[in-house]
Amino acid sequence: MKVAIIGGGLAGLTCAWYLKKNGIADVTVFESSDSVGGKVKTDLISGYRCDRGFQVLLPAYPETRKVLNYEALDLQRFDKGSLIFRNGKKIPFYDPENGVSALIQTVLKGPGSLRDKVLLxxxxxQLSRTSVDTILNSADTRTALAFLKDFGFSSSMIADFWKPFYQGVFLENDLQTDNRMLRFTFKMFAESGAAVPKNGMGAIPEQLAEFIGKENIRLETAVTAFDAHSVTTAVGETSTFDAVVCAFNYEKSVLYHSVSNYYFEAEQLPLESKHVLLNANAKRIVNNVVLMSCVAPNYSSTNKQLISVSANGTGWTNEQITNDLQLLFGAQVRDWKLVKYYEIYEALPNLNPIRSFSSQQKAGVYYCGDYLTQGSINGAMQSGRITAEAILNSRK
Structure with a gap:
């Protein structure tokens, strides 16, 4: 069987991975850019590893656990919880797994009331006892904000923790995302925290590509036309296949949330922390700050420090970002040097409600991608797996 996959993002690569693993060696992945990964890529710039947009892997994801070799990725783990900055104060919100000291600090100084902490x-x-499928297939489509309010969390807990944290996950500021995504991701964070591969998030698609075989991946090959059994490239080459998969949002059928990501070089870190640093100031632009060279030392091959700064939306000026950072860390931010700036217009599909993915075909062409289900690494890879299974079943 001969299969074409158009798009070398995580959905397409996962589809190809499963096809090869199940005996279909004649798979061709067409990718228009110069590298695989789609939204998940890492650039090497002046001795720094800069992921294109701050991203993390949640090792508890069921789909990544089926495919990825975590040991080979050499995952560098964040400390669970967050350090919250609000009105000049640092508010610890640490997971009890970090030790007795972390628990005491969170109970005494953490956000919200004691009741909020009990509710958490x-x-x-509750989520530890609920399967991922039960969460994602639930009929409850309330917004994340409505769910948190209905669960009983106070307005201060929502303002100081839930909003700052999930603004960085959902890439929207009002928590209007389907609550099932909040419950799913919170379960994943609670189970295994967050991590990045030693060599950057781009190591994830590279690992998939290595298994698929670089000879089966055609980089810098744009596809201009395709149907159920043929693919035509920009140079006019047409090839025939038994099955064709479109693994990107070809019809631009959904809207996306955008994000701006800045990488700064600093002589020294403003503090030592492997937590995500959250900005809970009322009038904020910067959403979160991550001391990347503290979490993952290999992100910097220099004797200086790499800091990631994210803000939802695009169009922010460097001065706006620096002014906001100064409220968090003081005048030292004026000495930080900008390494790289990304404006990512299609960072995360805006899906409300999210959808359960099942094999999708139009005019005989298979379609997969996170935009058809829910915006996450898990969603992209699940859609690729299910599509591969549909192709494999079509042989029977």
């Missing part, structure tokens, strides 16, 4: 433990326990 209740939610964590």
């Amino acid at each position: 433990l209740k939610l964590k326990l």
Whole structure:
């Protein structure tokens, strides 16, 4: 069987991975850019590894656990929880797994009331007993914000933790995303935290590509036309296939959330922390700050430090970002040097409600991608797997 996959992002690569693993060696992945990964790529710039947009892997994701070799990726783990900055104060919100000291700090100085902390433990326990499929296939389509309010969290807890944290996950500021995504991702964070590969997030698609075989991946090959059994490239070459998969949002059928990501070089870090640093100031632009060279030392091959700064939306000026950072860390930010700036217009599909993915065909062409289900690495890879299974079943 001969299969073409158009798009070398995680959905397309995962589809190809499963096809090869199940005996279909004649798979061709067409990718218009110069590297695989789609939205998940890492650039090497002046001795720094800069992911294109701050991204993390949640090792508890069921789809990544089926495919990725975590040991080979050499995952560099964040500390669970967050350090919250609000009105000149640092508010610890650490996971009890970080030790007794972390627990005491969170209980005494953390956001929200004691009742909020009890509710958080209740939610964590509930989700630990609920399967991923049960969460994602639930009929409950309330917004994340409505869910948190209905669960009983106080307005201060929502303002100081839930909003700052999930603005960085959902890439929207009002928590209007489907609550099932909040419950799913919170379960994943609680189970195994967050991590990045030693060599950057781009190591994830590279690992998939290595298994597929570089000879089966055609980079810098744009596709201009395709149907159920043929693919035509920009140079006019037409090839025939038994199955064709479109693994990108060809019809531009959904809208996207955008994000701006800045990487700064600093002589020294403003503090030592492997937590995500959250900006909870009322009038904020910067959403979160991550001390990348602290979390993952290999992100910097220099004797200086790499800091990632994210802000939802695009069009921010360097001065706006620097002014906002100064409210968090003081005048030292004026000495930080900009290494790279990304404006990512199609960072995350805006799907409300999210959808359960099933094999999708139009005019005989298979379609997969996170835009057809829910915006996450897990969603992209799930859609690729299910599409591969449909192709494999078509042989029977």
